[in-house]
Amino acid sequence: MREKVILAREDVNARLEILKSFEPLIKKCIKYYVHDREYYSDAMQEGYYIILKCIYNYDFDKEYPFEGYVKSSLIFGIRNFAKKIKYNVSLDEQMSDEGGCLYDFLESDINVEEEYGHKDDIRRLKDAMDKLSDKQRKVIEEVYFKNKSMVEICKSRRCHYMAVTKMKDRALKKLREEMG
Template structure:
């Protein structure tokens, strides 16, 4: 996923990013109901919010995956809040356009404590990466977040694949040490 190319208007990069978020958007659409919107409308809104996120994304703020997912979820919540002004009361047994009752859309088996712990851990990882030197930070983000292959990145950096692997191991050890300090 190359966000730089997408921001420059490269259609292949944009489609790759949109495709990588497809299942996430569909999953989010299955969780919500907004009167007047069917599933296809909600999916389209998800793609629109992702496109806006691509335009506004600043690489210095952290990985795009986190930024994009948050943008999508925030947009859906904003749509719900905006429609709430116009919605009346309803029953949880009311069916939507796909004959699914609202009660069936509500997730009830979530472990909020685990979600909060994971959220805090992700925040710590992002902070630890931000504290690293630029070379290590770029290496981890390119390999782990942007999913650039090791061979491709080694070629771009003008080093051997073995040297790249050693740099990666060293950077990950530093990251692990930073996380253990906290």
């Protein structure tokens, strides 16, 4: 088997041959651990993936035979796969004979249309801010985004209070015009 594994690392046909030889073991593990047949093909793919990992990760210096390494890897891998899918619940899954799904029972404070409109407003504000001069944009950012007072802005810029106030007013007027 050692030669097959070495060859399988380089040759696709050798890999396929090894995969085929362990297919019954994959099916047995699936039968034992995966109880929902809806996941059968996913579990098969997971088994193939585990064997391919074994081909590349097998250490020839160990005394443990390749077949044993694959078997234990498959058992633990398929069991972990089954644990993951055990907790999968679809929100669209029908809850009763009268209809209705889990999604219908969930409450939410989020209004999708409102959220989309909010994102659109933010994009429009960003576009409008890009049309301001650098000085105007910095004043708006400092006042509204960094919560600085007008006095702090005047001190940091070493300018008169009225100059900053007028700049802020012109910037707000321009923003209102741009945003409609």
